Amino acid sequence: MATHTREMLLRKPYNDFRNYPYGFARSGDFSIRESDALLHYGCLITALVAGEIAPETAEDTSLLAVATGKKAPESVVEKAWMKYQSRINRPKVGSMYGRSKVVDDDSDYDSAGSTEDDLVVED
Numbered sequence: 785m786a787t788h789t790r791e792m793l794l795r796k797p798y799n800d801f802r803n804y805p806y807g808f809a810r811s812g813d814f815s816i817r818e819s820d821a822l823l824h825y826g827c828l829i830t831a832l833v834a835g836e837i838a839p840e841t842a843e844d845t846s847l848l849a850v851a852t853g854k855k856a857p858e859s860v861v862e863k864a865w866m867k868y869q870s871r872i873n874r875p876k877v878g879s880m881y882g883r884s885k886v887v888d889d890d891s892d893y894d895s896a897g898s899t900e901d902d903l904v905v906e907d
Contacts, residue, residue, distance in 0.1 A: 788837050790828065790844070798826020803872045813871055818864035825861045826868075 804811050808819035825847070831837045832848045839845040849855035850862040857863045 788831055790837065790840055793828040793831050793837070794824065796827045797823050798830070799823075800826075800868075800872070808868075814864065814867065817860055818867065821861040821864040822868055825865070829865055 799807065804813075808814050808822050809816065811819075814822065828837075828844070829847050829851055832839060832844060833851050839848050846855065846859070847862060847865070850857045851865060851869075857866045
């Protein structure tokens with residue numbers, strides 16, 4: 785496995801095709817500055833959180849502290865990352881009509897409990 789450097793991670797664009805298949809800029813969730821910050825710094829932040837690289841600068845230390853929840857976000861990058869995390873970790877809506885119980889109605893079956901399919905074909 786190749787070792788990652790900070791410069792290499794900053795050059796690599798960050799994409800989340802699972803949650804944002806058309807990109808951050810086209811999602812409507814982020815401003816232009818926020819989507820640019822996520823695209824530029826996303827790989828670096830994920831590598832810092834995963835422990836793949838150690839923080840080298842004060843900015844890296846600040847990004848790691850914000851990503852782990854030890855510090856409130858201050859810069860545009862930190863605010864964009866926290867907004868991104870809140871968007872992808874929000875609870876998913878199961879149905880817009882709410883939950884309903886499945887009614888198990890056994891009255892449609894015959895009392896013999898046969899498992900054969902009753903198929904009637906008419907000509």
